[in-house]
Amino acid sequence: MSETTTEAAPKRDSRNLLREIAESSTLLIILAIVASLLISGVLILIADPEFREALKYFFDRPADAFQEAISALSAAYGAIWQGAVYNTDGDDFAEKIKPFMQTLTMATPLLFAGLGIGIGFRAGLFNIGAQGQIIIGATLGAMVGFMWHMPFPWHMILAVIGCMLGGALWGFIPGILKAKTGAHEVITTIMLNYIALNLVSWLLSLEAFQREGSDNPQSPVMDETAMYPTLFGGQFQLHLGFILALLAAVFAWWLMERSTLGFQFRAVGANPSAARTAGMKVSTITILVMVVAGAFSGLAGSAQILGTQPSLTIGIAGSIGFDAITVALLGASRPLGTVLAAILFGGLKAAGPALQVQAGLPVDIVLVIQSLIVLFIAAPPLVRFIFRLPSPRIVKEVAA
Amino acid sequence: MTAAAAPTSMAPTITLRAARSWGVPIALGVIGVISLWVFGLGTESGQSTTFAFARSTDFVTIPTLTVPSSATATALSVLALAIAAYAAWAVQTARRFPLWAAALYGVAVLGALLTWAGAGKTDTSIQVTGLLTGAVVLSVPLVFGSLAGVVCERSGVINIAIEGQLLAGAFTAAVVASALGSPYLGLLAAPIAGALTGAVLALFAVKYWVNQIVVGVVLNVLVVGITNFLFGTLLRENDNLNQSMPLPRLPIPGLSAIPVIGPTLFNHTILVYIMYATVAVLAVMLFRSRWGLRVRAVGEHPKAADTVGIKVNRTRVRNTILGGAIAGLGGAFYTVAAGLAFGQEMTSGAGYIALAAMILGRWRPTGALAAALLFGFANSLKDQLGIVGSDIPSQFLAMLPYLATILAVAGFVGHARPPAAEGIPYKK
Numbered sequence: 023m024s025e026t027t028t029e030a031a032p033k034r035d036s037r038n039l040l041r042e043i044a045e046s047s048t049l050l051i052i053l054a055i056v057a058s059l060l061i062s063g064v065l066i067l068i069a070d071p072e073f074r075e076a077l078k079y080f081f082d083r084p085a086d087a088f089q090e091a092i093s094a095l096s097a098a099y100g101a102i103w104q105g106a107v108y109n110t111d112g113d114d115f116a117e118k119i120k121p122f123m124q125t126l127t128m129a130t131p132l133l134f135a136g137l138g139i140g141i142g143f144r145a146g147l148f149n150i151g152a153q154g155q156i157i158i159g160a161t162l163g164a165m166v167g168f169m170w171h172m173p174f175p176w177h178m179i180l181a182v183i184g185c186m187l188g189g190a191l192w193g194f195i196p197g198i199l200k201a202k203t204g205a206h207e208v209i210t211t212i213m214l215n216y217i218a219l220n221l222v223s224w225l226l227s228l229e230a231f232q233r234e235g236s237d238n239p240q241s242p243v244m245d246e247t248a249m250y251p252t253l254f255g256g257q258f259q260l261h262l263g264f265i266l267a268l269l270a271a272v273f274a275w276w277l278m279e280r281s282t283l284g285f286q287f288r289a290v291g292a293n294p295s296a297a298r299t300a301g302m303k304v305s306t307i308t309i310l311v312m313v314v315a316g317a318f319s320g321l322a323g324s325a326q327i328l329g330t331q332p333s334l335t336i337g338i339a340g341s342i343g344f345d346a347i348t349v350a351l352l353g354a355s356r357p358l359g360t361v362l363a364a365i366l367f368g369g370l371k372a373a374g375p376a377l378q379v380q381a382g383l384p385v386d387i388v389l390v391i392q393s394l395i396v397l398f399i400a401a402p403p404l405v406r407f408i409f410r411l412p413s414p415r416i417v418k419e420v421a422a
Numbered sequence: 423m424t425a426a427a428a429p430t431s432m433a434p435t436i437t438l439r440a441a442r443s444w445g446v447p448i449a450l451g452v453i454g455v456i457s458l459w460v461f462g463l464g465t466e467s468g469q470s471t472t473f474a475f476a477r478s479t480d481f482v483t484i485p486t487l488t489v490p491s492s493a494t495a496t497a498l499s500v501l502a503l504a505i506a507a508y509a510a511w512a513v514q515t516a517r518r519f520p521l522w523a524a525a526l527y528g529v530a531v532l533g534a535l536l537t538w539a540g541a542g543k544t545d546t547s548i549q550v551t552g553l554l555t556g557a558v559v560l561s562v563p564l565v566f567g568s569l570a571g572v573v574c575e576r577s578g579v580i581n582i583a584i585e586g587q588l589l590a591g592a593f594t595a596a597v598v599a600s601a602l603g604s605p606y607l608g609l610l611a612a613p614i615a616g617a618l619t620g621a622v623l624a625l626f627a628v629k630y631w632v633n634q635i636v637v638g639v640v641l642n643v644l645v646v647g648i649t650n651f652l653f654g655t656l657l658r659e660n661d662n663l664n665q666s667m668p669l670p671r672l673p674i675p676g677l678s679a680i681p682v683i684g685p686t687l688f689n690h691t692i693l694v695y696i697m698y699a700t701v702a703v704l705a706v707m708l709f710r711s712r713w714g715l716r717v718r719a720v721g722e723h724p725k726a727a728d729t730v731g732i733k734v735n736r737t738r739v740r741n742t743i744l745g746g747a748i749a750g751l752g753g754a755f756y757t758v759a760a761g762l763a764f765g766q767e768m769t770s771g772a773g774y775i776a777l778a779a780m781i782l783g784r785w786r787p788t789g790a791l792a793a794a795l796l797f798g799f800a801n802s803l804k805d806q807l808g809i810v811g812s813d814i815p816s817q818f819l820a821m822l823p824y825l826a827t828i829l830a831v832a833g834f835v836g837h838a839r840p841p842a843a844e845g846i847p848y849k850k
Binding site: 199 | 632643659771777815827829
């Protein structure tokens, strides 16, 4: 280890190239994913009865255990691949790429909400309230969708605006509380998640929100005119929301990197005191950040209510609000990173049914993989330690 | 007030003797007026409400109490308004608003609410003992969870993973109790699972300096994933690994025969008695022992603590693991103490409510106990009103704890100040 520290000027030879690769963050991300798959693999093996059976006589015939392990793992990871990327058993091309289309559909709400949460992170705000913002956004969008009736583009546009307003409102509350009283946004947003859930639960018990002929708490179905149209016809679920989400990513990039407002967001995130000294209104900016983040989450609600689940229920937000936190973390709060992270986690979500049918595994293994990836990404030294990679030079020089 | 928007700065915030805060009297007054309007004047005259206290098993039976609804609710609301006026006078003259007045206020408003809810119901009565017993039982995981939060955060580590620790404890308690055939062994195993979760939190937060809120949130997802996965595979294939293994109820001789108080406090499983002991021990240790002083020093000013030779990171790791163990023990409530088999995500957000209870209790064990009891009471009240049948949608009662927490952190009702070094990794 010591010879690298004495090296003064790094030369462009092959050893340095290897070193650069070893230190790159892309490699770290890949290794984090590998480590997560390995650890969740252990869990899959524990749950596999044939493997446990083979373990009992491991010392007599170790090959059996390995064989069972390989078959169990390849079934699981094969199912993820087939369910999220490319279905080799499909009859025609459309059937074959259907899983990937499903991945993009699942990625849509994650992308919207992840972008909003990322903007919050960069402004120094930890918004755990995406869940509540999605619920309220979807509720307002749903009200526009089944209470009003009008022709196609206008109805959809109004419904989308409704979703954004709902999310923005639910972001405004913690924003103004933080700005005016200093109430920590982590606590207030968690509480607002539960309040949103109870609010919708109550709304769904009202006459106006009851679907005719149904005893379950679910609203009437949205008008077709309010829904996002599908992109490639009825055979894929992928809808206009995905295009909007990509545009939203571009907008988020422009907002944070090119606009004055975004500069102020970042300045407040980096150092609120300095921002205040520079004449920025920190409290107003805090409120604005939360409103923008809420509006993005509201759009995630639109991807649900106007895209894949055209009826308001208690579970309208699924676990998107929390998954989106992991998306934003994995994407390092940058729009491009968030797009890639949303597609990765969307793929894991889309693989759920295939995991259940083909490998007979509960979909929850996806949660394990997802959270492990984020944990590893968050702690690069741990990944380096696991894979015995050298530490970055800067750290070493300081230490030496 | 905007100066408080930068909680991360290490600069000592000098709070002058709170410039008279009118938040408390105003809040009390508003609630009092609502109580008078809705419960007092909203009840038709001529109806009556019945309160039942005793259970058939009690040593002494207390007769049921039947009162005229409208007059009683009005009188109680007026009493509440009088206490609000007293609070205003106390603020005006810069006197302390005593705790007994606050407690009396709570009893008055709740009494008015219950009188109103039970008005005109001839076939059912308000089960006071059932209400109070339910409050104690339902608050058990919240008390353990909020104590876990206190132990971690006093040393400077934010523990959002309480939810995951509760769930891990519930799962492990059920599986170990079923596998080994003894609920007590399950109770022993639960804190180990919680401590493991706490150890992971400590590893990432203290050793790798990862944002503690991030680790906590992600750990919650991880524990949900692992328990759901094992529930769907291992436990589904082996029914005998997940059975109902109820802890026996241990009535304390003598004490448990006291009417109302006995069943409420002294006729529970061992977990509830452990809870009493944990609160008492932590309340004393945290503020009266060398250990407590060191923990608080590490949480308030780690550099100063380090200077006098206290191992900052070691203290934090130990406390995070200890906190995890406490929360894990609380998780046993859901399975062995409640006599249920493990169910997917059966803690359903209690960890987050425990976090709120810790903040409402201002990072003190006794305060956390009081706040957790309040939340448990709100839950029990929701159940009781569901039995009696009331016009308040249950969802709004369910919202109350969350609203109360928001009001508390927003500083409307007193100001809560977290440990100064909370959430900041200590880098030597």
